[in-house]
Amino acid sequence: MDENLTKQKIKELRALVSEGDRVAILLQDDPDPDAMSSAIALRTLLGRNKLTTPIFSFTPVTRPENKTMMHLLEIEIAPADTEELAAFDRVAMVDVQPPYFNGRLRRADIVIDHHQGYAPNDAAFQDVRPGYGATATIMTEYLVAADERISERLATALLYGIRSDTLMLKRRVTDNDIEAFTQLYPHANYNLLRQIDRPELPVRFARVLARVMRRFEVHDGIALLHLGRVERDDLIVQMADFCLQFEGVEWVVVSGKLDDNLVIAVRNHGIGRANAGEVVRKLFGEMGSAGGHRNMSKAVIALKDWRARTHTLRDSAIEARLRELFEAQIRGESDANN
Ligand SMILES: [Mn+2]
Incomplete structure (x- = not known):
């Protein structure tokens, strides 16, 4: 996406969240690397931390490599509850859209996703780019346009998110995904990536x-x-x-x-x-x-x-x-x- 347009979107996004707001980030069931990395990127973009902006999902992460990623990168995901989410000032959704939750969620204020085929929603802020290989690519574009420092942890997470959603840049990949991948590459931790790829074997x-x-x-x-x-x-x-x-x-x-x-x-x-x-x-x-x-x-x-x-x-x-x-x-x- 055009950098000026991205900058405009960042302004809109930031204007929607006030300093004192409690923001919940909700992910799809059994969250994947794209969703997890996009969530921590959104937090960075909004200048927030895990206390003011916790991450939720209705069901836990199950895939071994995704669990490894979650642990190594210290990403905490709390079990979601419809009532509890309703009490937040803002609800954001990344890598997923409101219809997915089929009534388990009352509203979303922020929706950033790359999936197609969802019915339109009425979130105040939306950025859905069905052509993109990963939501992590959209988030990387935001971070770059906003001139945010991308920490090693965040770069590693986003790189892994793009890589896994595009099967190592082999599936559904666009120039934007490759560009984001290239921007993240120098900042990522390869030791961690290797550990995520090869979960530790039990001694047994x-x-x-x-x-x-x-x-x-x-x-x-x-x-x-x-x-x-x-x-x-x-x-x-x-x-x-x-x-x-x-x-x-x-x-x-x-x-x-x-x-x-x-x-x-x-x-x-x-x-x-x-x-x-x-x-x-x-x-x-x-x-x-x-x-x-x-x-x-x-x-x-x-x-x-x-x-x-x-x-x-x-x-x-x-x-x-x-x-x-x-x-x-x-x-x-x-x-x-x-
Ligand atoms: Mn995705």
Whole structure:
């Protein structure tokens, strides 16, 4: 957006909030990095702190990397309550719009978002830019136009917000997003970013690793491991990323039992035309949820459905069956493409 227009918007925004006002910032359910970073950016822009401008959400953050971001960057999000929100002088919303809350919220005074398709709302201040890849980009433009100092913490949060909403600048990305990304880049803390990307492994997971890595082998470029029961989804994903680093590995399949499901993560190096998303859709599309893109995909199958088909939930049997399925499918795909 044009810098003069942005400056005008900042004036409007700041005029709406008086010094003594209590302001609530409300985020979507299970807040994501774009929402969290936009919230702390709005606070900076308004010259406020966590006491005068707390952040709320109706449901807590659940994704492991988002939780890690929240903890590392010390972002506090309080549970929202319709009555409590009504008592604030101003309610602001970032990365979401009033209709999303379906009556859980009575009013919003400030709405800054990049989602499209919401019915118009009557907030006094609105800035909705559906073309943008992230709300964090809009917030970065505000901070730059306002000449605000962008702290390391804020830059790291916004950079991560833009990165995750645009899948590393690969999806729905505009020149504005890239420009904001470039402006934030020199101010961010890369150590923190790396820690967010790779959540710490529980010490107990070392035992799982020691047990399963003994079976690690590469057949026709495929490395496949079933971990048995795991406590977190990201352990399966981290294991898949780890296995992709071994020599001769072109495809990785790592599965684990998580709650009532069998979760399968697939990775490849993206050589050739074979597509990880296609492979899981063909194998498991009718059995559970399966999808992803070229290099990275995932399937989630209810354990009861797996048992109905294969008559067992023994870990060794699951691994053997997955090996058969994936070897045939991946080989079939590459034969078809040659
Ligand atoms: Mn967003």
